[in-house]
Amino acid sequence: MHRRDYLKLQSLGLAAVVIPQFDGDLTRRFSVERLMGIESTKLFGQENTQLSRRAYKAFNRMKMAAWNDGILIKTVSSYRSYRDQKRIFERKFNAFTKEGDTGQQAIERIIEYSTIPGTSRHHWATDIDIIQAAKPIEGDSLLAEHFAPQGAFFELKEWVDANASDFDFYLVYTNNPNRKGFKYEPWHLSYAPESVPLLKNYLKKEVIKLAYTQQVEGFSFLTPERIERYLDEHVLGINEALLP
Numbered sequence: 001m002h003r004r005d006y007l008k009l010q011s012l013g014l015a016a017v018v019i020p021q022f023d024g025d026l027t028r029r030f031s032v033e034r035l036m037g038i039e040s041t042k043l044f045g046q047e048n049t050q051l052s053r054r055a056y057k058a059f060n061r062m063k064m065a066a067w068n069d070g071i072l073i074k075t076v077s078s079y080r081s082y083r084d085q086k087r088i089f090e091r092k093f094n095a096f097t098k099e100g101d102t103g104q105q106a107i108e109r110i111i112e113y114s115t116i117p118g119t120s121r122h123h124w125a126t127d128i129d130i131i132q133a134a135k136p137i138e139g140d141s142l143l144a145e146h147f148a149p150q151g152a153f154f155e156l157k158e159w160v161d162a163n164a165s166d167f168d169f170y171l172v173y174t175n176n177p178n179r180k181g182f183k184y185e186p187w188h189l190s191y192a193p194e195s196v197p198l199l200k201n202y203l204k205k206e207v208i209k210l211a212y213t214q215q216v217e218g219f220s221f222l223t224p225e226r227i228e229r230y231l232d233e234h235v236l237g238i239n240e241a242l243l244p
């Protein structure tokens, strides 16, 4: 079944027992360096819009379609390297422990929204965080409240819900109450034809174990059990349309 048909059935409540079939090439192989963001595929686009060639093309088509409907998409973040993610993680770890958190508490707080370096989907050049341009807001733009009915980006949220899958982009961290892991992120989209095979490789190669053994501040507070749960809840706690 085509995944679009599946999602239509799902929205009608009819697809509970149907397993989504991925249309892309699930036999593609990716290096561990690519999966961990240590090495990137060739990036297309500039500044906040840096994606793989195919994802970039699809994103531009989607952006143009949104523009035709009067919605201006603005990109906040796309490809992020391992080094970038490590910097983010360590900065937060230091800030939170300075505020009095124990190492464990700091890690739990970090992984509400940020990933453990080497496990971010942003490492893959397939995922992108978007907001609506020309909608001034104060402070942090990546907050779920801006995408709620009274929020500045609600129009964008509705457009994404209705149209993004036509361009093979899917929300990763949905507001499904049964989902664990990262909180609801109405801004984070993933280009499925590439990110699904990437996730398949990621799991097969057990990249998470490699990520966990890197030298990163705060990692001494991570236990193998916690990493196992992180894999289940954070890495796999995603929109099921994006599972291999």
Ligand SMILES: [Zn+2]
Pocket: 077, 122, 127, 128, 129, 188
């Ligand atoms: Zn994101």
